[in-house]
Amino acid sequence: MDKGKGVMGSRKWAIEFTDNSSTPSSRDIPDPPGFTRASHDQDDSTLSRQKKDAESNWKSQKAWEVAQAPFKNLLMMGFMMWMAGSTVHLFSIGITFSALWQPLSALQGVGKVFEPYKDAKVDLNAPKLLFIALNLGGMLLGVWKLNTLGLLPTHASDWVSSLPPAHEVEYSGGGIALH
């Protein structure tokens, strides 16, 4: 099975229609003449190991690439935010909210993003951390933008404006005599 998997590389599944020769039961049957099992076995295993190494290298490389992808996003977002300006209008609000939403959805799906690169030999923690950090950075950027737009309740005025005027205890009326 291992062998099969190794040969198959990144494919998800494989069917061997021939009898699997590596199983102990198959050892009962003598090898055909001219066939030396040991040498072939060795050859095969070195080849598969090499392949496996290449595979995991490639995976970790890919994982790092994926982890760094939000950085580009971040730059683009920053550029768009800069373009949107600091006044509240349709575009700046849209951009800001997408800037908040994208990292959030990315963070939710962080496991899924790195699923293909799961490998016993590949350490995914570092790229994941980088990915999370970058996304958090993106979110921070969004929050910062929200703040520059003045949409975060960080000032006294934000909390006071919604308070109704205080009730007045006394009532007084009158004026010049009616005529």
Place this chain on the structure above:
Amino acid sequence: MLPTELCCVMGYLSFITTKSKQFQAIRRSPLSILITTKSATDLEKPRSNSIAMAMAIKLSLLLLVFSCSLIPTFSLFEDQVGFMDWHQRYIGKVKDAVFHTQKAGRKRVVVSTEENVIASLDLRRGEIFWRHVLGANDVVDKIDIALGKYVITLSSEGSILRAWNLPDGQMVWESSLSGSKSSKAFLTIPANLKLDLDSPIFVYGGTCLYAISSIDGEILWKKDFIPEGIDVHQLILSEGSNVIHATGVSDSSEFNTYEIDVKNGAVLNHAKTSFPRGIFGEILQISSDKSVALDSSQSTLVLISIINKQIHLQETHVSNLIHGVSSNTIILPSKLSGIFSLSTDTFIAFIKLTDEGKLHVMEKFDKKVVVSDALPLSENEQAFALVEHGDSNIHLSVRLVHDMSSNHLKETVKMDHERGFVEKIFINNYVRTDRSHGFRALIVMEDHSLLLLQQGEIVWSRDDGLASIIDVTTSELPVEKIGVSVAKVEDSLFEWLKGHMLKLKGTLMLATPDEITAIQKIRLQSSQKSKMTRDHNGFRRLLIVLTKSGKLFALHSGDGHIVWSTLLQSLRQSPQCPNPTALKLHPWQIPHHHALDHNPSVLVVGRCGLSLSSPSTLTIIDAYTGNAVRNVGPTHSTVQVLSLPFSDSEEQQLHLLIDDEKRAHLYPRSREAVEIFEKESQNVYWYSVEADVGILKGYGVKNRCDGDEFCFEARNLWSVVFPSESEKIISTVTRKGNEVVHTQAKVIADEDVMYKYISKNILFVATVSPKASGPIGSTTPDESVLVVHLVDTVTGRILHRMTHLGSQGPVHAVLSENWVVYHYFNLRAHRYEMSVIEIYDQSRAENKDVLKLIVGKHNLTTPVSSYSRPEVSTKSQSYFFTHSVKAISVTSTAKGITSKHLLIGTIGDQVLALDKRFVDPRRSLNPTQAEKEEGLLPLTDTLPIIPQSYVTHAFKVEGLRGIETIPAKLESTTLVFTYGVDLFFTRLAPSRTYDSLTEDFNYALLLLTIVALVVAIFVTWVLSERKDLQEKWR
């Protein structure tokens, strides 16, 4: 469902998108933004249908944003006039009328009114041909027609004589006659007197007699009666003679008659007879040489005859003439030759002067008879009209003067009893095809309406009582009943779609001129506008107006038609109630929740008599029907009406009526009301402004009066005495009781907060130095000081006092939220100025810690008492303002969120909307970037007058007296009702209509877009499915 949701979302979004910083306060509130965006994202859920919707919304949003950014705040497009505003022209109660029927083509009547209007009316329809409103102080004394082409008016106690061109009302000339002393004013225009190609007009005014050229108004000669000390009572110009007889009384003890030459004013003869008792009222001329007057005791008739240049007096006791006569005899001023009418308490008598000089009573009528002047029919035939009252009709009879016994004409006209009695009648004749005389009568009714009667029918009527509105209030319309028939809905739906298709064509510029007019017609005659039910936006309301005649009108705010009108019985002259005057109108019952089966009602307060201590009457009127629900009085006097902020279980507003002895009477008179009031009586205060003595006094409730559980004695709590030698109260203003304030915080630059001092108990008092209380220019700047005070009316504490040196009144002011804006004249700068004072609460200024505010550790919502003496600080600024002002008001909205505009009634009788940001005391010459962002304008010395911001656009509200603002249910919108001689109503959105689509929003286009998008979605879906399948087969 769609339009309303759209309205909401789009309203909010467009409101955010508007860059204008007048929304600072709302923009800064994060909540509304969150709601907005939430609803926006909700809509964009990835369902194919809602994608289309969202697209459509975005599209329409864009449209809206564009339309918002294009339309300036108040200016209208030409085709929008009359769309949400209406204008009605009136003239007021007619006091004199002159018919003009010389040319058959022009059937007109020229009238002068109590509102100092002269107008030419079309006799066929009653429309106004032309109209001039003279100033409030320019009272029209007499009008007449000269040379058949000029209308001559004498006004201001005989000191201004004007000639107006009869066909178009252009002024031809004006003469000012400077009399030395005020006196009666007469105007005599001789029919065919010629002096060197000129026809003189004889005017008596200011104790001088003038002969004035009717061509150019030049004074030909002048005769002053001051040296003789005589007050002339009448001028007699005999037909064909060159002599005027002026009869006068010197100090009421001597009759004097002067014969004056019409050519040069020389006195030809002077005769006098002593008459020690003096006369009462006017002298009435009854023939060319005879006049009649009453002596000062009103019991003796004096017949004055001039025989051989001598005065002969003949006295007759009224009681000898008419048996059983009571007092109050008056000679009615109807000019009938040889006959005069005498009015007493109970009846009217016609008295004929026989050829032998005997007086002879011809006929007696009961009191309800009105007589017109005599109308010459032919050489020696004169007719007059007489109106008698029946139950629901009036009897008009025309009689010939020399043949009183028979009626020349008798007609019965059905008359609405809401018009009251006939007060005046003017008749005019026309020649029928069979050469007989036909008569038309112009009658003035008790409710000041004007009607034309002809051939027993009312040809037209004008509700001119609406020219003299005293007070205005509003009421909701009834709720729409459910269960409208389906057919009607379908029909209206079809009509609706058709209308919108037309509009779509219009917007796409595909419409033909005919269709464009059809569009305009649809817009103006929207049946929605004048519906008699409540609308969602609160635009349709009843405007209830109280007029001087004691008639209450309910006008529909949609198009201004009269829904009902009622002549209040309590405000009609009666033995219990002589000289009734209407005082005040208050909403009485405003059903919201648990009294919904009640109709709303209003309270009308009136007074019987002229003095403050006269008894008053109260009437409660159903606002939907105009029926009187309850009538109280005449009862105690009323000098103040306080509408308390409490209501009973039937949602009747509690009212306190203060009488002249400072007792408070509670209404409604019920146990429950007393209980509610007694619970709160510790916190109820009132104040009086005694302007003539310069004292403000504050009162509180002491105890019950003896024997009346609804009456409370007052105790004087405080007094503010202005020194009479330096300050005289000229104006006081307080906040409107129903004003709603949204927030107590004012957010300024850099997110800082200032706390407004919001109190309903602030009184603005303006005083001037006594010398400066006259008209502008009557004093030097050094002697003139204007002082303004802000007084707390609970404690009498003066919150702020400011002195304007070299300034004087008249002061017009408006107080709203925490600011007051006032208008006055600056003598040093020779210009009008406007100042603003804003008051801020210092005791709350420390509430600036966000954390504390989040956890609720603040004193911002704790109830405030004036006795806690909150520290206040003020900011103020002054600006020049070009116009002089008749009234100032401010827009008011349902929640008080929308920014405010000042509504200024200018001297040109227009209403100007001025953004409150222009009168912000924080304006500075060089605002910082943050301040600019906040929306603060750079300081200028003069307030700008932007021609587009005239609310009244092309109209004039002649004789403007008041501007009333009523909040609509839609927060962005306020209804404005301006009244004077004319009425004007419009709808304003000071920050544009951010919470609804504009009226001419094209729903058809939106619908079309949505349908197109849905179709597109289906088509692309089918296409993509097909493509997918093909891919798979490959």
